[in-house]
Amino acid sequence: MTSPPTAAPDTHTLGSAEAGTPSAARRGTEFEGTATVVARQTVADGVVSLELAASCGEPLPPWRPGAHIDVVLPTGVIRQYSLCGPVKDTARWRVAVLREPDGRGGSQWIHDHLVEGGELRVRGPRNNFPLRPAARYLFVGGGIGITPLLPMIAEAEAAGAEWSLLYGGRTRASMAFLPELEGYGERVTVRPQDQYGLLDLTGHLGDPDRSALVYCCGPAGLIDAVEAHCAGWPTGALNVERFAAADVRQPAGDEAEQPIEVELRASGTTLTVPPGLSVLKAVEQAGVPVLSSCEEGICGSCETSVLEGEVDHRDSLLTDDERAANDTMLICVSRARGRRLVLDL
Amino acid sequence: MTLTQHVRNGWYLGAWSDEIGRTLKQRWITDLPVCFYRLPDQTVTAVEDRCPHRKYPLSLGHLDDDGTLQCDYHGYRFDGQGVCVGVAEQADKPKAALRRFPLVERDGAVWIWPGDPELADEGLLPDTSWLNDPNWTHVHGVVPLKARHLLLLENLLDLTHETFLHPTSIGNAAVAATPIDVTVDGDRVGFSRRMTGIEAPPFYEKSCGLTSPVDRWQDGDFYPPGIFVLNIRVAATGTEEPDGFHMKVLYGMTPGRGNETHDFYALGRDYLIDDQELTRFQHEQQLAVMQEDVDALEAQEIMYATDPGGTAESSIKSDLAALRGRRAVAKMLTREQQAGTARPRASA
Numbered sequence: 001m002t003s004p005p006t007a008a009p010d011t012h013t014l015g016s017a018e019a020g021t022p023s024a025a026r027r028g029t030e031f032e033g034t035a036t037v038v039a040r041q042t043v044a045d046g047v048v049s050l051e052l053a054a055s056c057g058e059p060l061p062p063w064r065p066g067a068h069i070d071v072v073l074p075t076g077v078i079r080q081y082s083l084c085g086p087v088k089d090t091a092r093w094r095v096a097v098l099r100e101p102d103g104r105g106g107s108q109w110i111h112d113h114l115v116e117g118g119e120l121r122v123r124g125p126r127n128n129f130p131l132r133p134a135a136r137y138l139f140v141g142g143g144i145g146i147t148p149l150l151p152m153i154a155e156a157e158a159a160g161a162e163w164s165l166l167y168g169g170r171t172r173a174s175m176a177f178l179p180e181l182e183g184y185g186e187r188v189t190v191r192p193q194d195q196y197g198l199l200d201l202t203g204h205l206g207d208p209d210r211s212a213l214v215y216c217c218g219p220a221g222l223i224d225a226v227e228a229h230c231a232g233w234p235t236g237a238l239n240v241e242r243f244a245a246a247d248v249r250q251p252a253g254d255e256a257e258q259p260i261e262v263e264l265r266a267s268g269t270t271l272t273v274p275p276g277l278s279v280l281k282a283v284e285q286a287g288v289p290v291l292s293s294c295e296e297g298i299c300g301s302c303e304t305s306v307l308e309g310e311v312d313h314r315d316s317l318l319t320d321d322e323r324a325a326n327d328t329m330l331i332c333v334s335r336a337r338g339r340r341l342v343l344d345l
Numbered sequence: 346m347t348l349t350q351h352v353r354n355g356w357y358l359g360a361w362s363d364e365i366g367r368t369l370k371q372r373w374i375t376d377l378p379v380c381f382y383r384l385p386d387q388t389v390t391a392v393e394d395r396c397p398h399r400k401y402p403l404s405l406g407h408l409d410d411d412g413t414l415q416c417d418y419h420g421y422r423f424d425g426q427g428v429c430v431g432v433a434e435q436a437d438k439p440k441a442a443l444r445r446f447p448l449v450e451r452d453g454a455v456w457i458w459p460g461d462p463e464l465a466d467e468g469l470l471p472d473t474s475w476l477n478d479p480n481w482t483h484v485h486g487v488v489p490l491k492a493r494h495l496l497l498l499e500n501l502l503d504l505t506h507e508t509f510l511h512p513t514s515i516g517n518a519a520v521a522a523t524p525i526d527v528t529v530d531g532d533r534v535g536f537s538r539r540m541t542g543i544e545a546p547p548f549y550e551k552s553c554g555l556t557s558p559v560d561r562w563q564d565g566d567f568y569p570p571g572i573f574v575l576n577i578r579v580a581a582t583g584t585e586e587p588d589g590f591h592m593k594v595l596y597g598m599t600p601g602r603g604n605e606t607h608d609f610y611a612l613g614r615d616y617l618i619d620d621q622e623l624t625r626f627q628h629e630q631q632l633a634v635m636q637e638d639v640d641a642l643e644a645q646e647i648m649y650a651t652d653p654g655g656t657a658e659s660s661i662k663s664d665l666a667a668l669r670g671r672r673a674v675a676k677m678l679t680r681e682q683q684a685g686t687a688r689p690r691a692s693a
Binding site for chain 1: 541658659660662665668669672
């Protein structure tokens, strides 16, 4: 069971929290309004933790482990961050933000511009990743994916459940909250990739166990691997949360790291699309008009006919048959398997 | 979403069997006026509801005991095959015939194929045997909807909206919080959502006598262009199949005239089938939920109708089944247009 951030609102639903509105509104048990950064701390390489309090001074609504909040940045970008502080603290919410240089600028803005005393529009909490009761928990965290697991671990510990955590990251220095986790002793296994390689999922998860629930959060590759390991487990045993940014299909091999040549036949133009730039952006920069909307490979607005070349499909919309036909692609996320594509643009 | 033309090469629910008798019934389907009636042998027939003489609606005419349909403007008379058998004013029979639509009557439903009759394939219809199964009971009806068919289609293919639109009956946070798996099989789009260990929504609490936590499954299938079947299973958490409570909902999403849609529904269950009180409660709930949908879709229709090709839509992952449903309908329409069969054949 995967949990993409489908419940995230689009900008329209946030109309009541216009910039500059000082008041906080509540809808049900949700907070919607301005929050002040009361503490900011670098907790690992490229990771800052923020403690947020309602600017109006009122207590924040309660939440359960696995919950996230929406953060609406001044640029209009909305990002979801898992709450990772103590569940009982209704004065402050803690989130941790990884700087994602290849993202759409949300995390970079937070890293570069948001200081203590600064304000943010936030909404939530919402929970797409609830912790269900179990006798035994197997937690697997990758990188910043540790955040939703922190309150889960605290709850499992308080409930007297049996639990263990396998926590991976690129390097030890990039892994947040290690001092907090080390307090749990042997239940926590820290495995930075530069020292240990890929996580030993087989060793950690073991055989299917009806009394155990698996909770995993991290990059798509890790979640895919955990899903593969748990394929034979009882339905519902595995619970994962994917990050929006990591949810787009990852590049296939090294090909995506290469620049590709894209000929726009109707326009009579040929572009070189470097790694890190979408075909859509390159086409737009070349001044060729093309419809687009979500830029995440979901909505299909940018669907374009492919005349030549093999597509590396990374969208969510096309069916397997449509992908195999190789005659259409969503240019906001998909690229080329080879070095060249010819599009009907 | 700008698609307001209607696919005609496909099955639509045209009427419930109990709606059609020896009186003439007009219903617009895919912008075609249709006149339904039964012949003396009880077979249902449907003809284009325009007299070939001066276009007067035949449904304003009358049906003789022998199954002859008479236009009550100038007296054209048509036999059970739709062939003109005479007119009051003259002895010679005018050369005229009515366009008749392929129909299938099965399990209490009348399915109509408004497009090319040669393409009408009964094999494309979903299994509706539960509407006629002694181990099941169901309620059915039709609700008018002033919104385009695709809005209803997307409503049904993204049940995430239950959380927000139906919070007092069938929706709660678990629906939106649980992602769906989407499958595509040819033109058909299916989705599956498995909610385990969730709070029981009020409708199921009352319908099944369940208390939280429960497991709730939704498995929806869209048979384009206009049929949707939802299989529901609710049970105390941990109950294995085939135990638990099963329900099915069939929706006939039948385009009417302009951007109006006939919202046909049937709600069935396989437990307490003799409990009339439960049947009444479920029917009331079904209609209340549908009214919430109708209100929302009609409000949405105005926004789409007044924003042609305007503001971009935002889409999220849970839209996937609905977006694929849209594509399936758009493809059918393209196929029809390319084959030149989108327009109905002229009457003979």
